[in-house]
Amino acid sequence: MIDVQSCQTCGQLQYPRRDVCRNCLSDDLVDSAVVDTGTILAVSTLWRSNEPRFASKLPLYIAKADLDCGIHVICFAAADMKAGDKVRVSGKLDETGQKIWIAHSL
């Protein structure tokens, strides 16, 4: 399971985080645990970064994943992932404290 911001008024899940519900505009928002599976829609191999902190890690593999809970996220991917792959997504904090999503093959 993963934590995703959800609306207590209408049940809408949303990402990135918002200050009010994207659907009904309620501010009664909490983080809810939701199912962590999804499908890869597109992948990219990055050979350039705008920030020095990523330079030594290139190439990096990123993807767009459509999660079964209804949100879609950019995430880190494995080198061999491709569109259509079923994945599980986990969240963790990167070295700056920013939450990031990582896709794992199922």
Added chain:
Amino acid sequence: MTSVQDFAGVAVAVPVTVPYSRFSDRAAPWWIGSALRELLKRSGLRKEEIDGLAATSFTMGNDTTVALTEHFDMSPRWIEWLPTGGASGVMALRRAARAIQSGDANVVACIAGDTANPESFSKLVANFSRFSDEAARPYGAPGPNGIFALITANYMQRFGATRADFGAIAVAQRANAQGNANALLGSKPLDLDGYLAAPPIAEPLHLFDCVMPCAGAEAFLVMSQEKAASLGLPHAIIKGAIERHNAFFSDPVATRGGWLQDRDQLYAQAGLGPNEVDCVQVYDDYPVIVAMQLEDLGFCDKGEAPQLLRSRSLRVDGDLPVNTCGGQLSCGQAGAAGGFLPVVEALRQITGQTLGHRVADAHIALASGYGMVVHDRCLATGAVILEGAGR
């Protein structure tokens, strides 16, 4: 929905380009001020006669149009600021036209200008938006290249496009740039082999899919047709114009933009169809977005741009002239001025004031815009159809 008022009586005139530069020590107001100076020189108007100012820039810090009025000692009675990048040209034109029609201004100068240095671009992409900082930047800080790589990959997967299809766009635009002294890459020929052999940036994007940031400015004047005629200015009239923001927000990866939602209204207002358009100037931050606009603006159906690109020519002398000055892919991306380029080039083509090659008998042009990657696609879209009026 009540019917949208037309743009009768409004003229667009005096296309101005301040020659681009790969890097610049000048600040953005130098670029914008230089464009204003040229607008005055070419129109014969005095600065005091410009009573409307619409501006946009990414490199003015917290300053906006009102700060420019003090910079240039202007006292306009109407101003507009357009922090919408690639859509800012169409949006400035629409707003200025309404100001003319309502009498809120007599002459509006619409100007986009940006400087460029090694720091300015990375500073811009690092703090571009809150959603981007949370949901895009942590993934290797790829800037727009990463976002549009995913959009391109998804498009290729869904619609069977190949790299060569996108190469056809880059190669045609490079050919179009030859003869345009303002195109920073215009003297560097590009063929399909060269396009395909380029180094990868964010696969499937390679070097020639990406624009080169630069400094520059683009500008035009909006006034009544009567005024343009009295000044003896070649000008265009606005046949129709649309804009739409955050269209199709439920699509997990963008395959279409706001143009699709409003194009029927655009052509109905203009009283013509895509086949009657002599040249098309679309926002070209990446080739896939050119393909998407050709589809969404009705030049082919969704997913059929690859077939269109295999059978038609986007060159100035081709059967579907697109981005006839070379576009940003060959001129460089002068910040927000890139969002003005389609409008300015459309105006140049239909008023016979091109910097490079002109489409034979160009009379009707379509210009479209696409701006602001706040998260995973551009949110702002717009399009305008212009027709050349008296010479």
